[in-house]
Amino acid sequence: MSRDWLAADLEALASLGVSLSLEATAKRGASADFGGIVHGQAVAVLAPRSAEELARAVAFAAERELSFTARGTGRSSGGQSIPSHGVSIDMSRLDRVLGIDPAARTLTCEAGARWRTLLAATQPHGLLPEVMPLNLDLTLGGTVSVGGFGSNSHLYGFSAASVVALEAVTGRGERLQASGADPLLQAVLGGVGRAGLITSLTLRLRRAPPRLRTFFLLYDDVNPWLSDMRAHRARFQHLDGFCSASVQGMRSTPRGRRPFAKWFYGLQATLEYTDDAPDADVALAGMRPTYVVHAEDSDQLAFASRADARFELMSQLGAFAHPHPWLECLLPVAALPQLLPRVLEALPLALGDGHRLALLATSPQPPLIAQPSGGENAMFAVLPMSVPPPLLPGVLEALRAVNQLLLQAGGKRYLAGYLELDGAGWQRHFGEAHASFVALKQRFDPKGVFGSVLTSTAETVPATDAS
Numbered sequence: 152m153s154r155d156w157l158a159a160d161l162e163a164l165a166s167l168g169v170s171l172s173l174e175a176t177a178k179r180g181a182s183a184d185f186g187g188i189v190h191g192q193a194v195a196v197l198a199p200r201s202a203e204e205l206a207r208a209v210a211f212a213a214e215r216e217l218s219f220t221a222r223g224t225g226r227s228s229g230g231q232s233i234p235s236h237g238v239s240i241d242m243s244r245l246d247r248v249l250g251i252d253p254a255a256r257t258l259t260c261e262a263g264a265r266w267r268t269l270l271a272a273t274q275p276h277g278l279l280p281e282v283m284p285l286n287l288d289l290t291l292g293g294t295v296s297v298g299g300f301g302s303n304s305h306l307y308g309f310s311a312a313s314v315v316a317l318e319a320v321t322g323r324g325e326r327l328q329a330s331g332a333d334p335l336l337q338a339v340l341g342g343v344g345r346a347g348l349i350t351s352l353t354l355r356l357r358r359a360p361p362r363l364r365t366f367f368l369l370y371d372d373v374n375p376w377l378s379d380m381r382a383h384r385a386r387f388q389h390l391d392g393f394c395s396a397s398v399q400g401m402r403s404t405p406r407g408r409r410p411f412a413k414w415f416y417g418l419q420a421t422l423e424y425t426d427d428a429p430d431a432d433v434a435l436a437g438m439r440p441t442y443v444v445h446a447e448d449s450d451q452l453a454f455a456s457r458a459d460a461r462f463e464l465m466s467q468l469g470a471f472a473h474p475h476p477w478l479e480c481l482l483p484v485a486a487l488p489q490l491l492p493r494v495l496e497a498l499p500l501a502l503g504d505g506h507r508l509a510l511l512a513t514s515p516q517p518p519l520i521a522q523p524s525g526g527e528n529a530m531f532a533v534l535p536m537s538v539p540p541p542l543l544p545g546v547l548e549a550l551r552a553v554n555q556l557l558l559q560a561g562g563k564r565y566l567a568g569y570l571e572l573d574g575a576g577w578q579r580h581f582g583e584a585h586a587s588f589v590a591l592k593q594r595f596d597p598k599g600v601f602g603s604v605l606t607s608t609a610e611t612v613p614a615t616d617a618s
């Protein structure tokens with residue numbers, strides 16, 4: 152257990168020659184996140200310029216039993232990157248690309264590098280990271296610490312699965328290298344910054360033909376939408392499934408009149424090509440969309456940054472300042488035809504639409520990323536642009552009910568979003584793997600240096616289970 156930082160501890164840390172800020176704006180920023188719902192207290196912000204500086208600071212904290220919380224860009228939304236009462240570590244200055252090996256198809260970079268930087272470095276070689284998130288401004292370290300999913304996760308799974316080697320600073324302040332099945336690698340990929348801080352990583356790349364054609368398809372029923380995605384998943388390099396609401400007006404409910412919608416199911420199905428653009432008849436053969444709405448060509452840079460305009464709009468509308476109770480959940484695909492319409496019905500229309508669905512490859516994934524067992528899985532994500540503060544209590548109540556529905560169907564929450572997890576919740580989340588989650592923490596961070604508001608209960612054993 153760590154203790155609270157005192158002014159004397161901060162002075163002693165600063166005297167090590169590390170880059171420490173006590174400035175109010177920096178502390179305020181590090182005490183909140185994109186979610187805007189959970190808050191903590193950053194007593195200072197450390198922004199190391201090298202892995203050696205970071206290791207020195209962690210060794211200091213371990214010796215004095217003090218705590219640190221790693222932060223990439225703070226785009227998680229449930230307190231993952233917020234200290235309860237401790238020093239925030241801003242990883243964003245560790246942002247260099249250290250090398251690309253086109254023959255081996257790998258890239259090595261520091262963990263605070265953004266996906267946009269990787270895209271710029273790899274694309275001239277005709278290569279790309281296997282799985283990139285839609286938001287290219289997230290850090291590599293922050294993304295693989297929760298998983299990282301994208302529109303080609305049906306082929307490659309999580310971004311974290313592409314990490315072939317890394318260096319991390321453990322809770323003792325040691326700098327260790329790890330690769331393959333090394334326990335340190337398993338402890339930090341999907342480990343929400345609990346066992347060690349990733350300083351650099353080597354990522355597998357894929358060959359990427361220069362051009363892409365995207366078909367925008369719309370279905371009026373969940374079943375053909377799902378079966379087309381599943382049956383033709385190998386044909387398309389990218390598959391973006393989403394749910395689209397056609398609002399039908401207000402209807403009576405036990406709680407008064409409420410807006411309601413007829414749901415449609417969209418699919419942006421993308422093929423990569425080099426010379427000739429794929430023909431729609433061939434590309435969509437055997438598929439059953441209600442409408443083929445649009446087709447569009449782009450190059451790899453334009454495609455990878457296709458969501459930038461949405462994020463710019465969020466910024467212009469001031470949406471970043473409002474709460475984001477984002478809910479992402481891994482679900483068994485077999486449950487979706489029954490489950491998804493019920494979930495859509497239960498989601499308040501104040502959350503908007505565009506809820507995403509991505510199929511996940513069944514190949515081996517980092518063990519700390521909890522998934523429904525025994526079959527094909529998909530990521531379902533409710534990612535509202537923002538929720539007006541007066542509506543938040545009602546929205547959270549509805550999301551708790553939806554969370555229950557998802558967990559009862561065997562779902563496992565993706566740890567990037569807004570979560571309300573107590574000790575029992577963490578145990579349920581990991582199931583049998585909870586013991587190894589705790590053991591990895593004990594092994595690499597025995598003094599409990601690393602933690603956050605979200606993970607403060609991660610190793611608590613509920614009283615009923617402890618007896």
Ligand SMILES: Cc1cc2nc3c(=O)[nH]c(=O)nc-3n(C[C@H](O)[C@H](O)[C@H](O)COP(=O)(O)OP(=O)(O)OC[C@H]3O[C@@H](n4cnc5c(N)ncnc54)[C@H](O)[C@@H]3O)c2cc1C
Binds near residue numbers: 227228294345348350
């Ligand atoms: C607009 C938007 C779009 C998004 N799109 C996607 C998407 O397409 N796909 C997707 O998967 N996610 C997406 N996300 C969610 C996002 O991937 C996660 O929230 C991710 O963790 C954010 O990266 P970050 O750099 O902000 O990390 P933070 O939120 O700062 O940190 C996340 C966690 O990682 C830990 N951490 C950070 N750096 C390190 C490190 N170097 N070593 C160890 N632990 C570390 C932190 O302590 C924290 O627990 C999106 C989020 C937003 C706001």
